[in-house]
Amino acid sequence: MAEATVVPYSQEQIPRTQQPNSIADRWRAALAVILRNRLAVVGLLIVLWVSLTAILAPHLATHDPFQMNLADRLVRPSAAHWLGTDSYGRDIYTRLVYGSRIAMRVALGAVLLAVVIGVPLGALSGYAGGWVDTLTMRGIDTFLAFPGRLLAITLVAALGPTFLTLCLAIGITSMPGYARVVRASVLSQKEKDYVEAARMTGEAEMRILFYQILSNCIAPILVLVSLDFAHAILVESSLSFLGLGFPPPAPSWGLMLSEARGYMELAPHVAVIPGLVISITILGFNLIGDGLRDIFDPRQYEV
Numbered sequence: 001m002a003e004a005t006v007v008p009y010s011q012e013q014i015p016r017t018q019q020p021n022s023i024a025d026r027w028r029a030a031l032a033v034i035l036r037n038r039l040a041v042v043g044l045l046i047v048l049w050v051s052l053t054a055i056l057a058p059h060l061a062t063h064d065p066f067q068m069n070l071a072d073r074l075v076r077p078s079a080a081h082w083l084g085t086d087s088y089g090r091d092i093y094t095r096l097v098y099g100s101r102i103a104m105r106v107a108l109g110a111v112l113l114a115v116v117i118g119v120p121l122g123a124l125s126g127y128a129g130g131w132v133d134t135l136t137m138r139g140i141d142t143f144l145a146f147p148g149r150l151l152a153i154t155l156v157a158a159l160g161p162t163f164l165t166l167c168l169a170i171g172i173t174s175m176p177g178y179a180r181v182v183r184a185s186v187l188s189q190k191e192k193d194y195v196e197a198a199r200m201t202g203e204a205e206m207r208i209l210f211y212q213i214l215s216n217c218i219a220p221i222l223v224l225v226s227l228d229f230a231h232a233i234l235v236e237s238s239l240s241f242l243g244l245g246f247p248p249p250a251p252s253w254g255l256m257l258s259e260a261r262g263y264m265e266l267a268p269h270v271a272v273i274p275g276l277v278i279s280i281t282i283l284g285f286n287l288i289g290d291g292l293r294d295i296f297d298p299r300q301y302e303v
Helices: 023-036 038-055 092-128 130-144 148-159 163-189 193-200 205-216 218-241 253-259 269-295
Strands: none
Touching (some): 092 130, 092 218, 092 253, 193 205, 205 218
8 A cells, every 4th residue: 555645834835916005006006007908098198188188278279269250260270270160260279178178177076066975875875774775775766767868958957057057967967876886885895894893993883984984985986987077078068069058159069069060061170070079088088987997906916
């Protein structure tokens, strides 16, 4: 009978999956992840381009966005007018530059409003449970029964097309998404050991919820924020196209498309260029959302 061979215990430790520990390591690892995703890099560059354009609009513009010159109406792209002129002789490039300010301001205001209302609502609903959760979710379900775009149109038509009204109309329609996403995240986190440990140390329930549980729910919130920026820009452009956004002669991208409808055959660049800018901007935010999803996926940090 053959004797069994005993393999001595090795003192060499089994390598563990390494994950970034410090904040600096985390940022470096996140940057490495997003740089591996070429589409996310493209989205980041697009978003930075639009953001810087909005901030530096007065320095980047070549003409007055409101100055009309009927002698130069519907001029094709040239050295004097880089992207041509519209039906009133206004420089399209300059109006697009200033239009980025309108789009980004409305998107930022709408997303902030949706986050401020939706995140606490979903967090309290998921953490409290019971009748609080049931009542809150049934209210959210009732709210979702109304078409979001139709509700935004109704609010703007009733209150008037102002900056605050547009932010309110778009933000209110986006709020249920945050409430549902945060509720699901809180439900998955509140049963974990660190929550029970915090209770045993005597921490207040609200402190546990907003300082510990919500800090572990940031990932889905950030992904949703990036996607909602794209949604807010699209809704603002749609409302302006329908005449419910900023009134003329505001350089809104949607309003530029609306004014170009009658000149598609005569001067197609008047409509094509603003449409491309809207599409590229929305694409950039969507690509950023995909990149953020990859960053917050723990499997991306395995080595």
